Amino acid sequence: MPTRIKLIWYLCIVITVIGFVYLAAKDRMEEAMLAEERAAKRSEARLQQLKNPNKQKIKVDPIKVIREMNAMGKYQEAADMAEKVAKEFPDHAAIQTWWGISLVKLKKTQEAVNHFIVAAKNDPTDEKAHLYWGLTLAMEGKFAEAITHYRTVLEINPEHSNAYAYWGASLNALGKYEDALAKLGESIALHPLNSTAYALRVDVMYNLKRYEEAWQAVQKARAAKIPLPKGSIDRLAEAFPE
Structure with missing residues (x-):
């Protein structure tokens, strides 16, 4: 192959390779630009979200x-x-x-x-x-x-223990003491540590003047570390010292 033709042939190859490299680089640049635009849009959206926190939809109960x-x-x-x-x-x-x-x-x-x-x-x-x-x-x-x-x-x-306890409280207020004790008993049966029911039981026993039984209820509550109102115990102690 004549030298001149060889030079032209090599030159064509070089131009072709450079063209492919250029096009590939151009494609990568375009992809990079698109990616940058997408990133910029995300950043702008996040910035607007931070500027307007009230528009954020935050799930709260x-x-x-x-x-x-x-x-x-x-x-x-x-x-x-x-x-x-x-x-x-x-x-x-x-x-x-x-x-x-x-x-x-x-x-x-x-x-x-x-x-x-x-x-x-x-x-x-x-x-x-x-x-x-x-x-x-x-x-x-x-x-x-x-x-x-x-x-x-x-x-x-x-099985709502407190409903029985509050029912007992209302019966106590109405002066229906025996009925109140029955409801409080049902409350404690469902929840043996129901402090409301225990406190009311002491008050009902006091109202019935069954002081010894009231103290037994107090002692049982103490053993179970159930807190009782100081006023109820003071009133009981005044009527019938422990």
Whole structure:
């Protein structure tokens, strides 16, 4: 092959190789540019998200938050949050119940009852709504009405120890001491460490003037390390020293 032709042939090969390298590099650059654009868009979106935190959709359990607010004594904040959530979810029974509970803590009992009514209507199996509805009525001295709600709680959940305890408390307030003892006994049978039931049992025994039995109940509570109200023990000690 003549030298001139060889040179032309080699030159064509070199040009072809350079062309492939250039095109490959160009493709990589275009891919890199596209990747950079995508990264820039992601960064910009994240920046806007940080600038506007209210637009972020963060999943939070409102019931848990409201419950924690009540535990911390932030009753008004809890009621305000419940109201806000209830506007968005008007048929949510638990929100209505916790709204009512928050209002009870604020001593707005009639408003609270209205929310328990809504909760029970939205979900007839909401035992907490009926339990606090009963407690609220008892706070107003409506013990017979309160008992109807404790009974409803037990229809929903037959093993609700506190429902029996509060039922016993209302019977005690109505002067039906023997019936009260029976309900408190059922409460303790379901939950042997129910401090509410033990404390009420001591009070009922005191009201029946069965002081020795009252002290036996106190001793049993002490053995189980169940706390009892100091007022109940002081009153018992004054009537019948240990």
